[in-house]
Amino acid sequence: MPTPTKGPRLGGGPAHERLMLANLAASLFEHKRITTTVTKAKRLKPYAERLVTFAKRGDLSSRRRVLGLISDKGIVHELFTDIAGAVANRDGGYTRITKIGNRKGDNAPMAVIELVLEPVSPKQAVVAEATAAAKKDAEKAAPAAEEAAPVAEEEVVEADVVADAPETEAEAPEAEAAETEEAPAAEEKK
Secondary structure (H helix, E strand, C coil): CCCCCCCCCCCCCHHHHHHHHHHHHHHHHHHCEEEEEHHHHHHHHHHHHHHHHHHHHCCHHHHHHHHHHCCCHHHHHHHHHHHHHHCCCCCCCCEEEEEEEECCCCCCEEEEEEECCCCCCHHHHHHHHHHHHHHHHHHHHHHHHHHHHHHHHHHHHHHHHHHHCCCCCCHHHHHHHHHHHHHHHHHHHC
16 A cells, blocks of 8 residues: 655545546546646646556556546546557656746646657667666776776886987977877877
């Protein structure tokens, strides 16, 4: 059994709150977007996402559970056919809450809660996979880079010794040219 939320319930009693959430969810699934108070939207979000998860399963027992909460068969059918198909490849986050300011009459903070029906961008999935692969490669390359780092430092020390060797002004430009050629090579090895 889920733990009850802290603080006062919406609408007074638990039965009234269940009915309010069921009616808000039915309106959300029917219109795909509703305007309500921020508090109601925040309470509706996990409720609606749970119903969408049941709809994604698509079996008879899930349909009966949802019908126990939302009594309109037309809305449940739309949830199981249209909405579940639109979010089939999405792992979660089926709703979005956007705050829109305060209501004119009683200054209550208002929000728009809407279903996220846009398909998941394949580019985002590719970027996530590439980032994970880059982290793994960086972890594998880190021990190899630590072993290669002392060798590069020795080469830089040798380059400084060569730069200090020329004492005449004629030899100085040649030494600086040799130093600039060796420095990028050392940086590439790091």
